[in-house]
Amino acid sequence: xxxxxxxxxxxxxxxxxxxxxxxxxxxxxxxxxxxxxxxxxxxxxxxxxxxxxxxxxxxxxxxxxxxxxxxxxxxxxxxxxxxxxxxxxxxxxxxxxxxxxxxxxxxxxxxxxxxxxxxxxxxxxxxxxxxxxxxxxxxxxxxxxxxxxxxxxxxxxxxxxxxxxxxxxxxxxxxxxxxxxxxxxxxxxxxxxxxxxxxxxxxxxxxxxxxxxxxxxxxxxxxxxxxxxxxxxxxxxxxxxxxxxxxxxxxxxxxxxxxxxxxxxxxxxxxxxxxxxxxxxxxxxxxxxxxxxxxxxxxxxxxxxxxxxxxxxxxxxxxxxxxxxxxxxxxxxxxxxxxxxxxxxxxxxxxx
Ligand code: CO
Ligand code: CO
Numbered sequence: 001x002x003x004x005x006x007x008x009x010x011x012x013x014x015x016x017x018x019x020x021x022x023x024x025x026x027x028x029x030x031x032x033x034x035x036x037x038x039x040x041x042x043x044x045x046x047x048x049x050x051x052x053x054x055x056x057x058x059x060x061x062x063x064x065x066x067x068x069x070x071x072x073x074x075x076x077x078x079x080x081x082x083x084x085x086x087x088x089x090x091x092x093x094x095x096x097x098x099x100x101x102x103x104x105x106x107x108x109x110x111x112x113x114x115x116x117x118x119x120x121x122x123x124x125x126x127x128x129x130x131x132x133x134x135x136x137x138x139x140x141x142x143x144x145x146x147x148x149x150x151x152x153x154x155x156x157x158x159x160x161x162x163x164x165x166x167x168x169x170x171x172x173x174x175x176x177x178x179x180x181x182x183x184x185x186x187x188x189x190x191x192x193x194x195x196x197x198x199x200x201x202x203x204x205x206x207x208x209x210x211x212x213x214x215x216x217x218x219x220x221x222x223x224x225x226x227x228x229x230x231x232x233x234x235x236x237x238x239x240x241x242x243x244x245x246x247x248x249x250x251x252x253x254x255x256x257x258x259x260x261x262x263x264x265x266x267x268x269x270x271x272x273x274x275x276x277x278x279x280x281x282x283x284x285x286x287x288x289x290x291x292x293x294x295x296x297x298x299x300x301x302x303x304x305x306x307x308x309x310x311x312x313x314x315x316x317x318x319x320x321x322x323x324x325x326x327x328x329x330x331x332x333x334x335x336x337x338x339x340x341x342x343x344x345x346x347x348x349x350x351x352x
Contacts, residue, residue: 011069067147079121178258
């Protein structure tokens with residue numbers, strides 16, 4: 001029965017593509033008071049993925065929230081994706097999720113079994129993460145939205161922040177990119193949900209195992225790749241660490257059909273916003289294929305992978321471990337360099 005309902009028709013913007021642009025957001029926040037107290041170890045205002053608050057020696061609380069409209073039509077998958085995405089910022093900080101609260105908005109006319117299925121997807125993901133759903137809040141809205149506020153813990157000494165990347169580190173990405181392009185193509189009926197199976201599976205995958213592998217290597221900085229795209233989140237890492245980087249476009253793992261759909265113009269609106277956000281990028285522009293690759297690196301991601309700067313001598317070993325440990329498409333995608341006018345230089349091949 002639920003097969004006849006197209007969940008994506010209940011949302012104008014799909015997933016993290018519906019996020020407010022990074023530039024606009026900073027404008028608004030800069031006019032609000034900035035909190036500071038000794039227990040506050042990080043806030044999302046400084047570009048961190050989550051707020052971190054020291055509770056006692058060796059123990060800090062990590063908090064984050066994320067919600068959005070459906071990017072797939074299957075409600076159970078959407079629920080899983082929304083939960084995996086909300087949990088991700090805890091993993092990006094090196095933390096362990098403990099509790100979550102549902103945030104739900106739905107149109108009155110939507111059948112209740114669809115909401116139930118969506119919530120069940122969320123519950124199952126939270127349970128897989130070893131955490132527990134402790135409540136939530138629901139409102140009626142014209143557009144369907146689902147997400148979670150998540151609380152976890154982290155050892156402040158082992159917390160992975162966005163500002164630690166050092167020249168010489170290699171950049172590792174744990175999931176392929178292109179979910180924004182594929183969700184746009186799905187909404188426009190250019191592709192079926194079955195054909196974007198790899199993307200759905202990837203978005204449903206928790207960043208838990210990847211974070212576990214990374215914690216066993218010398219990671220100097222980590223964030224997760226979501227609405228600002230690979231280039232946008234990398235840019236934030238470089239700016240926060242006062243370093244620059246070379247990105248090896250041919251090494252970046254792409255989801256199946258992403259290039260093909262980009263070539264058909266299936267590019268979400270958030271992409272151009274992300275391009276404007278990243279200042280000082282040097283891009284290859286030799287041919288049409290380059291344009292498509294560039295569209296992918298600026299593509300807003302939903303429930304994307306972790307992006308980590310790792311001590312060079314450990315990066316390839318970390319990737320091997322990631323590939324056998326739950327992140328089969330993990331790859332070394334670039335190298336951190338010292339600060340330069342051009343923060344981000346995109347070239348084709350790997351050059352250590
Ligand atoms: Co994040
Ligand atoms: Co987030």
